[in-house]
Amino acid sequence: MTYRLAVSGLRCGRDERALFPPVDFVADDGDIVRIVGDNGAGKSTLLRTLAGLLSPLSGTINWRVDENEPAPPLALIAHENALSQVLSPVENLALLLRLSRQAGRVDEAKIVDTLERLGLDRLAHQPTHTLSAGQKRRVTLARLWLAAPKVWLLDEPVAALDKSARTHTAERIAQLAGAGAVIIYTTHEGMALCDTRCVALD
Numbered sequence: 001m002t003y004r005l006a007v008s009g010l011r012c013g014r015d016e017r018a019l020f021p022p023v024d025f026v027a028d029d030g031d032i033v034r035i036v037g038d039n040g041a042g043k044s045t046l047l048r049t050l051a052g053l054l055s056p057l058s059g060t061i062n063w064r065v066d067e068n069e070p071a072p073p074l075a076l077i078a079h080e081n082a083l084s085q086v087l088s089p090v091e092n093l094a095l096l097l098r099l100s101r102q103a104g105r106v107d108e109a110k111i112v113d114t115l116e117r118l119g120l121d122r123l124a125h126q127p128t129h130t131l132s133a134g135q136k137r138r139v140t141l142a143r144l145w146l147a148a149p150k151v152w153l154l155d156e157p158v159a160a161l162d163k164s165a166r167t168h169t170a171e172r173i174a175q176l177a178g179a180g181a182v183i184i185y186t187t188h189e190g191m192a193l194c195d196t197r198c199v200a201l202d
């Protein structure tokens, strides 16, 4: 199945105030779209609008999938880690996967394996408040290895990560796109992943 997101004349804002001039772009299966802009430019607001959490001020967001499916399954990984501080990384991920309709059966052994691969084996069962900021971000990004939505909306995915975790995450994002996912991510830095398209909000 092929996907195409077509964004046309899209203005996003808060309290009816537009944050950036109208944007137009398309994203197809396998595309990695970088949304770039300074702090406060509206990158997170645009991602939340694409996720359907906020209404656009004007313009259109159209997903073309097939006649029976108006929009593909998508996942938003927000800038703030949505983790309970009292639950462990394993418990947090199991809960997040259970809440997502795409997850199917939650395989705890797979969660533990993924956390080990991300260098978090010793911390997998500790309360999350005992982890550093970068370790918490790794837990959040473990979803990239555990869930399978067709569209990923990633807000500053590699912020707070060290060089090896950035490389590991960038490789995974490229792998997901290679398997046909659509990746849309934000950054305020010059750093790019293997982008195929770029949308500048400045």
Ligand SMILES: Nc1ncnc2c1ncn2[C@@H]1O[C@H](COP(=O)(O)OP(=O)(O)OP(=O)(O)O)[C@@H](O)[C@H]1O
Pocket: 014, 019, 037, 038, 039, 040, 041, 042, 043, 044, 045, 046, 079, 188
């Ligand atoms: N929940 C909210 N209610 C009202 N205004 C908000 C809210 N969240 C963000 N804003 C405002 O919208 C503007 C854009 O914020 P947004 O978080 O989209 O920017 P950003 O480009 O993602 O910034 P950053 O790089 O700092 O994360 C800012 O001026 C901010 O104050």
